[in-house]
Structures are given as C-alpha cells and as structure tokens.
Amino acid sequence: MFYNTTDVQGLDVTVNSQETIPLVDQFIDQALYYGNQAESAIVQALSVDPGCAIAHAYAAAYYLSQETAIARQTAITHLKAAQQSAPRTTEREQWYIQAISAWMRGAISEAISLHEAIALKYPQDLISVQQAQYHYFYRGESEQLLKIAQIVLPENAGNPHLHYLYGMIAFGLEQCGELEQAMKVGLQAIGLNRFDPWAQHAIAHILEEQGRPSAGIAWMESHSDTWEHCNSMLYTHNWWHVALYYLALEDADKVLALYDQRVWGRADRFSSKDQVGAIATLLRLELQGVNVGRRWNELAPYLSARLHEHALPFQDLHYIYALARAGYTDWVDELLRSWTVTIHAKQVSRDAQSVWRQIVLPVAKGLIAHARREWSVAALELQPCLEKLHAVGGSRTQRKLFNQIYQHACVQNESDWSAFKAG
Numbered sequence: 001m002f003y004n005t006t007d008v009q010g011l012d013v014t015v016n017s018q019e020t021i022p023l024v025d026q027f028i029d030q031a032l033y034y035g036n037q038a039e040s041a042i043v044q045a046l047s048v049d050p051g052c053a054i055a056h057a058y059a060a061a062y063y064l065s066q067e068t069a070i071a072r073q074t075a076i077t078h079l080k081a082a083q084q085s086a087p088r089t090t091e092r093e094q095w096y097i098q099a100i101s102a103w104m105r106g107a108i109s110e111a112i113s114l115h116e117a118i119a120l121k122y123p124q125d126l127i128s129v130q131q132a133q134y135h136y137f138y139r140g141e142s143e144q145l146l147k148i149a150q151i152v153l154p155e156n157a158g159n160p161h162l163h164y165l166y167g168m169i170a171f172g173l174e175q176c177g178e179l180e181q182a183m184k185v186g187l188q189a190i191g192l193n194r195f196d197p198w199a200q201h202a203i204a205h206i207l208e209e210q211g212r213p214s215a216g217i218a219w220m221e222s223h224s225d226t227w228e229h230c231n232s233m234l235y236t237h238n239w240w241h242v243a244l245y246y247l248a249l250e251d252a253d254k255v256l257a258l259y260d261q262r263v264w265g266r267a268d269r270f271s272s273k274d275q276v277g278a279i280a281t282l283l284r285l286e287l288q289g290v291n292v293g294r295r296w297n298e299l300a301p302y303l304s305a306r307l308h309e310h311a312l313p314f315q316d317l318h319y320i321y322a323l324a325r326a327g328y329t330d331w332v333d334e335l336l337r338s339w340t341v342t343i344h345a346k347q348v349s350r351d352a353q354s355v356w357r358q359i360v361l362p363v364a365k366g367l368i369a370h371a372r373r374e375w376s377v378a379a380l381e382l383q384p385c386l387e388k389l390h391a392v393g394g395s396r397t398q399r400k401l402f403n404q405i406y407q408h409a410c411v412q413n414e415s416d417w418s419a420f421k422a423g
C-alpha cells in the first residue's frame, strides 16, 4: 500500500509504510548536519520500506558522495531500485532520482539543471539545494553555488532547517568574496542553532580570508564540542581549518599535533575527502619548512584504491602529490597512465574532459616535479595554469595551496641559482 505523506521539509513523499517518514526525516536532518548517523538512518528507512524510491535515491546520493569505487557500486544498486519505483512517485521525487542518475553518469550539467528545476518549484527541498551546491563547488562555480541557496530563501522562512540554509548562503557569500554579508548570515545561522557545523565552517572560511587566525582559533575551538557527532569529512575538515590558523601563527608543533590527533588521527583513512585534508596539511607544513617525518609514507599506502577512480580532479591532484612525495614512483606512473586511458576512452563527461586535459595533466606534472624537488620544472608547469585553477573545484582556501606550491618552487629555484652562481 502506498502513502503520499509529507516529510520534515513539508514536501510530499511516497512511502510504503508509515514508519518510513521519521527515518527519512532523520536522514534529511543528518545529511544537512553532516552527521555521522546519515548512513544508518537511510539504511533503517530502507529496512522498514525496501521499495521506497526517495530513500533509495538518498542512499545512492550518500554513497556517490563518498567518491570511491566501492561506494559507487552500492550507489548503483540503490539507484536502480529508486528508478524501478520512480513511476509511482511525485514529480519532485522523479526529478531528484533523475538528478542522481545524471550524477552517476557524470552528466553534472544535467544533474544541476534538475536541481535548479527542483529549487524553483519545490524551494523547501534543501537536500536538493545542498546537492546542487556540491556540484557547483567541485566545478569552481561560486556564483551559482550562492544563487541556488539565495533563490529558495524567501520560501523557507518557517522551515525548521532554516539555519542550514543560512549556512549554505554564508558559505556561498564567502566563496564570492562578500565577507561582511557572509559573516552576518553565518552568525544568523548560529544564532538559530549553535550546533550547525557547516555554518561554523562558513565563518571559519571568512576568518581565514580576513587573515584573522587568532579569531579563527577562538571561534572554531569554542564550537569544537559540537563536532563529535559530525561525519569524518566535516570533523576532520573543521579541524583542518583550525590547523591552518595555527600554521599562520607558525605554531608547527600544534599543527603536527592536530594532524596526528584530529585531521589524520580521527580520519576514516580510506575516505577520499579525509585523505585530501591530510595531504593538504602535510604539504602546507612542508612549504613552511617543517619536517613532517614519516607521515607521507604512513599516508601513501591508503591511496592505493584511488589510482583508477578519478572521481574529482581536485582530489586527484592531491593524491599524485602525496604519492610522488612518498616516493611511490610506480603508483605515480600508474595514476598518470590511468588518467590518460580514462580521458581517451571518454569515461569522463565532455565538460570534465577539458579540465582534465588542459589543467589537471600539466598541474600534475608541476606537482610531481615539486614533490621531487625539481623546482624549475615545477614552476614552469604550474605557472600557465594558475589563472584557470578555479575549474578544478574546491574552496578558495583549498586552492590557494597550488599557488603556494608555485611560489615556493620559484623561491627555491631562485635560491638554487644564487647558490650555483656563488659556488
């Protein structure tokens, strides 16, 4: 028997059991919160209602967002189940299922169009807005990332999840450089709910951009008690932001301790996003001349599963640096070969093709050279791509790393030349 009922967002959903709704609601809240119970909530929803299309679609999106080959297989199973039940569902549910299907095929532009359509007709659907922001984030499209959250705001005045939307808007404003307005909206979110780690994170970015590390430490550490129930991605990422502040204050011991105890110490070591945060921390430490000991060698083995996945250009650029720095020459070669094969076989979408060819491949050569201390090659390869780097995605703060690597290569190259001439 099918029920048409409403979820916590006030949107019609199609379920087969009255027990499904509280569990779907729990998933929605967990997903917006970046909570560590999102997976269990959606698994439970499907255990009481194995034919629920939207629950399968949420599960597919959850596993796809892991950006790993193993999780992708699970996502495929859920997407097929969602598609099977889709004809019985509402228009919004069908559009959402189609959007996840497009994502699965790598048709990100198509997925975005569907999320945009949902935002216009069903503006309370914040899960869909969050998903669209995810895609915009990894395409470096900050203005669109902001816009889709702003356009749904007028219809969400009474939404119990309003603070999550404020967090999304605050992050978008920050990515667009509107720091004052971003701070205002971010504080509005926290005023409604102190336990909103994404809004806290948006303010972390603002303080980073404003060059206020002490204020950043005070802000983030005073909220860190609320991160215990976050998923490992946001838990480690928020601590990564704290590590950046200490790095700006040149407190390398504190950064190493945060790396050991939080960023890598509490990471899901097989999680792609957690790995990226750890790599970025080690790299930034080394750019400041800090000896990170054997940490590259301890991290690199966990990247074995990443060699043939090529989920996101931004992430692959981190992996290849870590592999080169740890001296994993065979894996560097394998990753490069795999990129070439993947691009030639057109296994990435047309949009992504040009990013991989024109940015990722040359930048990767520059990064490998830097990791191998070939400063002049690193500078030569990286320089032409610096202006285009936004297209690989990631936040402004995260992408600054590539500029820092380039600057470091230039300085090191100059000092090598000076030493050569003096000698």
Ligand SMILES: [Fe+2]
Residues within 6 Å of the ligand: 201, 205, 237, 241, 395, 397
């Ligand atoms: Fe961030």
